[in-house]
Each structure stands twice: as C-alpha cells, then as structure tokens.
Amino acid sequence: MTALASALRDLEAIVGEENFLTATQTVSGYQIDGQRPVAVAMPGSAEEVARLLRTASEQGLSVLLRGSGTHLYLGAPPTPIGMVLSFARMNRLVEYDAEDLTITAEAGTTLGALQKTVGEHGQILPLDPPGPDSATLGGIAATNLSGTMRMRYGSPRDLVIGLRVALADGTVVKTGGKTVKNVAGYELNKLFVSSLGTLGAICALTMRLTAQPEAKQIVLASLPPPTAAEAVRHLLSSRLDIATLEVANSAACRRIARALPVTLGPDRYLMFAGLMGDRESLPRQESEVLHLLGPGAARIQGEDADSAWAFLRNAAFPAAPGSVVARLSVPLSKTLEAADAVSSWDGWWAVARAGSGFLHAGPVDSGDLADVNQRLLHLRQTAQELGGFAVLEAGPTELKREFPIWGENVHDLDLMQKLKETFDPTGVLGCGRFLQGL
Amino acid sequence: MDKRALRGLRRAVGRHNALTEPADLLLYSYDSSTARGMPGAVVLPASTEEVAAVVKVCAQHGIPFVARGAGTNLSGGSAPIRGGVVIALSRMNRVLDLDLPNQRAVVEAGVVNLDLQNILAPHGLQFCPDPASQKASTIGGNVAENAGGPHCLKYGVTVNHVLGLTVVLPSGDIRRFGSKAEDAPGYDLVGLFVGSEGTFGVTTEMVLRLRPLPESTQIVVAFFDTLEAAGGAVSRIIAAGMVPAALEIMDKATIEAVEASFPSGLPTDVEAVLLIEVEGLEGALDGQAERCASICRELEARSAEIGRTPEERERLWSARRSAFGATARLSPAMLVTDATVPRTRLPEVLRQIQQIERKHGLRIAKIFHAGDGNLHSNILFDRDDPDGLRRAEAAATEIFHVAAGVEGTITGEHGVGAEKPRFMSLIYSREDIEAQRKVQRVFDPAGIANPGKVLPEPEAAAEGTA
Ligand SMILES: Cc1cc2nc3c(=O)[nH]c(=O)nc-3n(C[C@H](O)[C@H](O)[C@H](O)COP(=O)(O)OP(=O)(O)OC[C@H]3O[C@@H](n4cnc5c(N)ncnc54)[C@H](O)[C@@H]3O)c2cc1C
Numbered sequence A: 001m002t003a004l005a006s007a008l009r010d011l012e013a014i015v016g017e018e019n020f021l022t023a024t025q026t027v028s029g030y031q032i033d034g035q036r037p038v039a040v041a042m043p044g045s046a047e048e049v050a051r052l053l054r055t056a057s058e059q060g061l062s063v064l065l066r067g068s069g070t071h072l073y074l075g076a077p078p079t080p081i082g083m084v085l086s087f088a089r090m091n092r093l094v095e096y097d098a099e100d101l102t103i104t105a106e107a108g109t110t111l112g113a114l115q116k117t118v119g120e121h122g123q124i125l126p127l128d129p130p131g132p133d134s135a136t137l138g139g140i141a142a143t144n145l146s147g148t149m150r151m152r153y154g155s156p157r158d159l160v161i162g163l164r165v166a167l168a169d170g171t172v173v174k175t176g177g178k179t180v181k182n183v184a185g186y187e188l189n190k191l192f193v194s195s196l197g198t199l200g201a202i203c204a205l206t207m208r209l210t211a212q213p214e215a216k217q218i219v220l221a222s223l224p225p226p227t228a229a230e231a232v233r234h235l236l237s238s239r240l241d242i243a244t245l246e247v248a249n250s251a252a253c254r255r256i257a258r259a260l261p262v263t264l265g266p267d268r269y270l271m272f273a274g275l276m277g278d279r280e281s282l283p284r285q286e287s288e289v290l291h292l293l294g295p296g297a298a299r300i301q302g303e304d305a306d307s308a309w310a311f312l313r314n315a316a317f318p319a320a321p322g323s324v325v326a327r328l329s330v331p332l333s334k335t336l337e338a339a340d341a342v343s344s345w346d347g348w349w350a351v352a353r354a355g356s357g358f359l360h361a362g363p364v365d366s367g368d369l370a371d372v373n374q375r376l377l378h379l380r381q382t383a384q385e386l387g388g389f390a391v392l393e394a395g396p397t398e399l400k401r402e403f404p405i406w407g408e409n410v411h412d413l414d415l416m417q418k419l420k421e422t423f424d425p426t427g428v429l430g431c432g433r434f435l436q437g438l
Numbered sequence B: 001m002d003k004r005a006l007r008g009l010r011r012a013v014g015r016h017n018a019l020t021e022p023a024d025l026l027l028y029s030y031d032s033s034t035a036r037g038m039p040g041a042v043v044l045p046a047s048t049e050e051v052a053a054v055v056k057v058c059a060q061h062g063i064p065f066v067a068r069g070a071g072t073n074l075s076g077g078s079a080p081i082r083g084g085v086v087i088a089l090s091r092m093n094r095v096l097d098l099d100l101p102n103q104r105a106v107v108e109a110g111v112v113n114l115d116l117q118n119i120l121a122p123h124g125l126q127f128c129p130d131p132a133s134q135k136a137s138t139i140g141g142n143v144a145e146n147a148g149g150p151h152c153l154k155y156g157v158t159v160n161h162v163l164g165l166t167v168v169l170p171s172g173d174i175r176r177f178g179s180k181a182e183d184a185p186g187y188d189l190v191g192l193f194v195g196s197e198g199t200f201g202v203t204t205e206m207v208l209r210l211r212p213l214p215e216s217t218q219i220v221v222a223f224f225d226t227l228e229a230a231g232g233a234v235s236r237i238i239a240a241g242m243v244p245a246a247l248e249i250m251d252k253a254t255i256e257a258v259e260a261s262f263p264s265g266l267p268t269d270v271e272a273v274l275l276i277e278v279e280g281l282e283g284a285l286d287g288q289a290e291r292c293a294s295i296c297r298e299l300e301a302r303s304a305e306i307g308r309t310p311e312e313r314e315r316l317w318s319a320r321r322s323a324f325g326a327t328a329r330l331s332p333a334m335l336v337t338d339a340t341v342p343r344t345r346l347p348e349v350l351r352q353i354q355q356i357e358r359k360h361g362l363r364i365a366k367i368f369h370a371g372d373g374n375l376h377s378n379i380l381f382d383r384d385d386p387d388g389l390r391r392a393e394a395a396a397t398e399i400f401h402v403a404a405g406v407e408g409t410i411t412g413e414h415g416v417g418a419e420k421p422r423f424m425s426l427i428y429s430r431e432d433i434e435a436q437r438k439v440q441r442v443f444d445p446a447g448i449a450n451p452g453k454v455l456p457e458p459e460a461a462a463e464g465t466a
Helices: A003-015 A024-028 A046-059 A111-119 A137-143 A188-192 A225-237 A282-293 A302-314 A332-343 A369-385 A397-402 A413-423 B003-013 B022-027 B048-061 B113-123 B139-145 B189-193 B227-239 B252-261 B286-298 B310-330 B343-360 B388-405 B421-427 B430-443 B458-462
Strands: A039-041 A063-066 A083-086 A093-097 A102-106 A160-166 A172-176 A201-208 A215-223 A244-249 A269-277 A298-300 A325-329 A348-353 A358-363 A389-394 B041-043 B065-068 B085-088 B095-099 B104-108 B162-168 B174-178 B202-209 B216-224 B246-251 B272-280 B303-307 B334-340 B363-369 B374-380
Touching: A003 A039, A003 A046, A024 A039, A046 A063, A046 A083, A046 A160, A046 A172, A046 A201, A063 A137, A093 A111, A102 A111, A102 A137, A111 A137, A137 A201, A160 A188, A172 A188, A172 B430, A188 B189, A188 B430, A215 A225, A215 A282, A215 A302, A225 A244, A225 A269, A225 A282, A225 A332, A244 A302, A244 A332, A269 A282, A269 A302, A269 A332, A298 A302, A325 A369, A332 A348, A332 A358, A332 A369, A358 A369, A369 A389, A369 A397, A413 B430, B003 B041, B003 B048, B022 B041, B048 B065, B048 B085, B048 B162, B048 B174, B048 B202, B065 B202, B095 B113, B104 B113, B113 B139, B139 B202, B162 B189, B174 B189, B216 B227, B216 B286, B216 B310, B227 B246, B227 B272, B227 B286, B227 B343, B246 B252, B246 B310, B252 B310, B252 B363, B272 B286, B272 B310, B286 B303, B303 B310, B310 B363, B310 B374, B334 B388, B343 B363, B343 B374, B343 B388, B374 B388, B388 B421, B421 B430
Parallel strands: A039 A083, A063 A083, B041 B085, B065 B085
Antiparallel strands: A093 A102, A102 A201, A160 A172, A160 A201, A215 A269, A215 A298, A244 A269, A244 A348, A325 A358, A325 A389, A348 A358, B095 B104, B104 B202, B162 B174, B162 B202, B216 B272, B216 B303, B246 B272, B246 B363, B334 B374, B363 B374
16 A cells, blocks of 8 residues: 555544545545645544644645635645645534623634524624635634724734644644633734644634624715825724725726715725714714715615625625735725725726725736736835735736745744744645745 | 853943842842842843843853843742843833824833823823733833733733734844734734743834724722622623723722722722723713613612713722722732633632632732623732731632633733743643743743743643642
8 A cells, every 4th residue: 555545544544434535526626726635534523633633744644724615715826735624514613602702613613603693692703704604713713814894803813712723743732711811821822823724723713702783884985085095094093983994996896886875986986984883872973974074975774784894895805716816914094005006007906994904906807917917016016115015815826826925025934934843843734825835 | 140141241231231239139039929039130221232132142141031121010920030131121111103194103112001101192092901000011011911901801902902023032133023014924923922921032112003092981880799799790791792991890808908098989888899981982971881880780789870070080090000009008918810710700700719718718809800800819918927828829729720610711911920830730731831832942942031931840731730
C-alpha cells in the first residue's frame, strides 16, 4: 500500500466510511481554484477533528478546513489539497443562555440557524457578513468577516469570547471562556480568529449576543461626492450613534436603484444611514439625519429597508464565481477619497463602509484581466497613500495567481511564521491560502 | 547587579534616569497587590529607542525586566518578584497624535488614562476604557492588563479599542503592529499582545480608537436589603436586553467605608446599592431609566430613584470611584479578587460568597462591575492576626472555586500577575495552558520579560488544581 493510501485508511477509520469521501465525482464538488482534494472528511466531534489533524500532520497530508464553503474564494489559490475537513456535521447548539446573552455552538452551525434560534428570544448575533446565511460560525470567525453593523458592534474579534480549537498535535484546547470579561491568561481567541484555518481548527465558539433593536430604518440620499463626504464627516462626529453608514457609487447602485425611492444620477453617491435602537431615540435620529442629508433624503422601513441592508451586506460578495472584489482599509476619514478614486473609472463599482474605513470595489465586468490587474495595483497604491492597505478578496484563479492578493510587504512575518511553526510544525494546515504561505 | 549591565543601562537612558539607590528601588518593589520583589535597578526611558536599548542590555546579560506604568495593578503584575530591571514608563507620557477626523489617538505608554480623557473631552470624544483607577493608571498598563471599567459593559474592554501598538520585544527589536486602518491581513498580533501583562515585551506607543461622548446620561440609584436581590436586578436588566452603560453594585461594607472616608450621603443601613447608568440621546433616556428602576422595585428595592442633576451623578460616581481607596483605608490589609461569572449566575454566586465570608469570619467588601458578572471581592484581614492572611487566602481560593464551578473565570480585568498563576488550572486544562505557553515562548524564548507572571510553572500545571 502506498503511503497515501495508508494515510487515507487511517483517516477514514477516525470518522467512519460513511463520513469519508474519496470518489472523484464526489470530491470534485469540493474543489477550489481548480484544486480537487484527495479526500473529504466529515468529523462529528472536536475529538475526531483533533485525531484527523494529528494523523494528517504526521503523514504530511495538507488539510483545508471548510464550513459550508461560502467564503473559500478568499485567499490565494491553494497548493494541492490532501483532505478537506468539513464541519457540515458539527452543527449542534452546545449551550444557549438567553438571559446571559451568550451562546455556544459548534463551528459548523450556520449563521442562519443561529439567528433563528436567538431570534426566538428577541436577540441577534450582530454580524451580517457578506454572502448567504449558510455561512458557518467557524468560517466567519476564521475569516473575521463583518458587515454593515461593524461600526456599532465590531467584528468576530470583538464578539467571540471563547473557542474550542483542535490542534495539529491532536489536542483540543479551550481559549477564553463563557464570561464577557476574562483576562485569565493570554487572549488566544484573537490568535485563532482571523487566522484562516492555518493554526488550528475552531470546533466550537462562544459568542456574545445583543437584543434585537426595537426599531430600525434607513435614511438614504443621493448626493454629489463632496456633499456625501461632508455628511459622513458630520454623522461620524455626531452623537447620534448610527449603526450603519455606507456610501455606494452609481455603478454599485445599478444593482438595486430601481427598488429605491431616490433617483440616482451618474456622478452621484447613494448614502445609507442605518438607524437601530429603541423607539425613544429613533425619531430624533431620523429627523436629524434627514435634515443633514437635505431635501432629497428619504426614509425606508420594513422590507424595503431590509432589502437595502441586504444589498449593502452583499456588496462585498462576488456577484458570480470569479467576480473581482477588492477591499481597501483606510483611516476612517479617507474612505470616500478611496471611493472617489475607484469611481473615476468607468464600470467600477464601489461601496464604502464609511463608519469603519473599508471600501469594497471591483469591475462590473472583469473581462480584461490585465487591465484589472493594473487597476488593482493602482488601488493598492492609493490605499497606501491614504494610510492603509488593500487586499484582493475575490477574483478568478488566474488573477489570484498573478496579483499578490494579501500585499507584498507583510510586517512581522517572522513572528507570524514562528506562531505558525509552533501550532502547525509540519505545515499542513491551510494549503498556502493565507499570506506568504502561512 | 552586574557592573557591565549597569553601565549599559546608564548609557541607554542617561545616568540620572537609572536608579540604584536602595530608597529608590524600594519605591518600585511593589504594586497595589501583596506581591513584592527588590529590583536591581530602575530605569526611566524617554523614548521607544531608549526602551529598546535597555531591553537589549537585559537580553545580553540574561536579566529579567518588568515594565511598569503607575503600579496600580491588583495582581502583582509590576512587582519585580525575580529582581532585575524595572522599566518605568512615566516619562513617556506624550500624546503623539490626536487625529480627530479619524477618531484615533496615538499615545505613549505612560500617558495617564484620565489625562487623555481630559484632552479628548473638549472635542466631544473619549477613549472608552475607564478603569476606576483612571486618575493614576496608564494607558500602557491598561493595555497590558486589558483593563475594563464601569462603562465597559456597553463599550467593551481595552482590546476592543486598541488598533495598533509599538512594542519592544524581549530581544530588543522594535516592532509596529496594526495601524489606524483596521483588519490588516495576518495574525492579530495586536489582539494577542493586549493583556499579556508585560510578558511579551514592552509596549511603548499605542494607536487607540476614540468614540464620541454620549449626548446625555442618566443615573438610577437603587438600594436593596439583600445583596442577592441587587444581583437579581442586574440579571433581569441584562435579560431584558437593555444595555446600560454601567451596572455597578457596592455592598454594605463598601458603603460604610465610603461614608467613613468620603461622605457621599449613601445610607449605611442597606445591604447593597446598585448604580445604573444609561446613555444616549437627550430626551430619549427616560423610558430606559424608568424600566431599570421598575425592575429594581419589582425585586423589592427599598428605593429606586432616577438621578436628575449632573451634580447627583457626579456625587454617586465619585463615591463609586473612591470605594476601593476607602475600603483600603478601613483595612490596609486586603486581598483583592475579581472572579467573573456568567451574569445569570450572579444571585447564587453572591449567596456563596456571603457563606464564605461567614465561614471564615472575615469581612469581604464587594464592589462589582455587576453587569459584566465581574465581582471584586475585597477580603479584609488583620495583618497583626497571625492567621489573618491565611484565612483570607483560603477565602479567595474558595471564591475562585465557586467562579470556576459556574464556568466563570478567576480574573475579569485585574490580570493573573504573580498572585494567580496557581489558580489557572481551575479553569484551564494542562493542554490549554501549554498552548498559551507556546505563544509566550514565541515572543520571549529566553523568559526574561516579567518572569513568574501569568502562567504557572510547567510542573505546577501538571499537578492539577491549586
Ligand atoms: C483604586 C483602583 C481601582 C481600579 N479599578 C480598575 C477597574 O475599574 N478596571 C480595571 O481593569 N482595573 C482596575 N484597577 C487595576 C489597575 O488600575 C489596572 O490594572 C491598570 O490597567 C494598571 O495600570 P498601571 O499603569 O498602574 O500599570 P501597572 O500596575 O504598573 O502594570 C500592570 C501590568 O502591566 C504591565 N505593564 C505596564 N506598562 C506596560 C507597558 N508599557 N508595556 C508592557 N507591559 C506593561 C506591568 O508589567 C504589569 O504586568 C484598579 C486599581 C486600583 C488601585
């Protein structure tokens, strides 16, 4: 028997035949960027995950962790994939203490399922990352994806209070705990959140929840760019406690403009101020924002507002496989300058998360990859000039091979590499998708 | 201290800023906990480069170093228990960049929290973490402890507000992690460094997130005849989905201490006072405040009143902020614990803490950031009683067990320091602790950065519970 065959046999023994796929046809469904894994394992517990990782690590078989695969477009094209480790079966609710506003669930739990559970108690996990609600909690944490409520509630980095992580040496460790405040020992939650599955496998998460807002609505207005920038400045320094503040250029709005009660000219931005709160404060917020945004501003509620939120949320999600999405991170006050740079190009959409300093952008049609590549380099330079950086979040494999998606000069790579070697000494986790092959 | 090392230190910071007189060393031998240790030298660097030069000398000679802010920590974090060099950051107290449009501040580690708040307030901004020690404690110390404070209930703890750090690693290397822009690709070295209690190196500068000050605040003050009922009110308010800015409890012993030292007009015949602060828009707080008050009344608060004037609010908050000092004045010998529990477990945990108090015949003054489940049980003892400290320690150990028993933690904000490494195994397995140790070794393979803190010795970890 070859080494590979014997490794596969060992792995299969851990999860059982029915949870271990190797048929070409089946594993083809798990390919990313044209790489097809040799096998797919679907463990049922953290202990099984740990045993799979240990065996893979010992045998030098590369492992790609998979939630529901909604965000595997992130990252560099993988090196050959030995095993995809799927969390599809690990979707149990471990503990929900509604009165404590915390929840513990397995990593394969989908965001949708979790929101449904907590929604029944009038609560939400205040995270709305781009893409469908079939995204899993483990995946959301590993990518540290956030959404339209970022400016008020933060990202997974802020909301995860405890993890159970399976490590490559076969142990399962707890980081953090169940309390909202905890400084016992080092903050290893932060290490695993946003590590893109390169240091260990998140098997369960404890997160803080919040009460559903009593009321919410969006105030929107179509504004010339300088006016929009001025309005953003005002709203950010105001004490109104806006929950969402996004600005979309006209190319981006083509996707939804028809449904909205404002007319969007060319050379205009559509600005969305999302208000969430109790019934006492919303009217004040609303009238001040309406006043600030001028006579053209309108208010939307209910389903209309929900669909606007969904549009904003999904702007950063590739519209089709291979669509190009770049993210610029810049200091807060520079977000609209970054949007201006993109909007000066025909056929490039841009949505600014103006309350957090992010800009998502891409070509509506990414036909000419050489041109796209040039422009992405230009955007990166723009971001750097504004005091930030740019990453390519999604794009066709060909482009992702060409373009240094995470950036070229990564600071402190030596420390990151040491952390990687510490937790993944044989380098099997992640298949080279993270920066500089971490 | 080795002569050559001392020469190196003097060269690094200048002769006047390297202290070796016993009287000076004594001043830096302790912090606000019971831990003690005599340093070999104290240096007062004025820049990141000087800190790096000092750390290089330490690295070369294998001498431990301990970073020190204001020394207000309550866990032995800045006590040089293994001797070596104390790096006091008090001269590094400049605000380097007040970047209002981007709502960021870049400050040196020795900037005092309240000094920063006072600079920010006229611009309508704040740095959210507001430890009750903010008059003295430094931002560097807040970052190293991942400090909390009364208003962290709504806004989160220090790590949620730190975006970048300049650090000197134990090798003497200067590094810059993070920036004013968020979500840089790569591992979250900023998040990892915050709360590392000076064991990963010295933080010299930090990039902080600022937030607009609330337009308006309202305070509700409720008095209870049992501590449990006050805890119950807190659980209820959280469960109702309200997020007050602060939910603070003080018990009878604490109230008495406050009234003895800083009379604030609090009644001394109640078992607990609950302070609730709500924040938001002018004119939009009455409903919230009223709902909080009525929950308190349902739980048979003796009274629950909404404070109407800024003076009243200030009076109540200064009572709260003085509580620790007042208690310390009452009994200079005091063991401070800050176990933290899931908020639904508050009433039962409070009951158990009172039982522990009775069992050991001790007084425990309780000052709680109750909304976070963070319970400061200050165990008062008599230093002249030969058995005093032992009984206090026994009580502390029991409190940690109670917290661990309800899936709580041994420290919510004060840090592990020198006092609690032996309790880490109450909440973490040997593997959990080993994972933490591996990270620590990545930053400090030689083990010279604040040794003896945070993690138990490898053998002790293997022994199981404390
Ligand atoms: C009256 C009182 C009230 C308090 N209230 C609160 C509260 O509400 N919330 C709370 O969280 N804490 C509170 N504390 C505890 C204490 O004030 C905090 O832990 C504070 O953050 C410590 O800051 P410091 O500047 O005094 O640091 P120090 O006590 O000097 O040091 C604390 C730790 O940080 C390390 N350190 C300090 N500076 C640096 C640096 N630049 N780089 C690396 N490591 C460094 C030290 O080595 C040590 O381990 C209180 C203490 C007192 C006495």
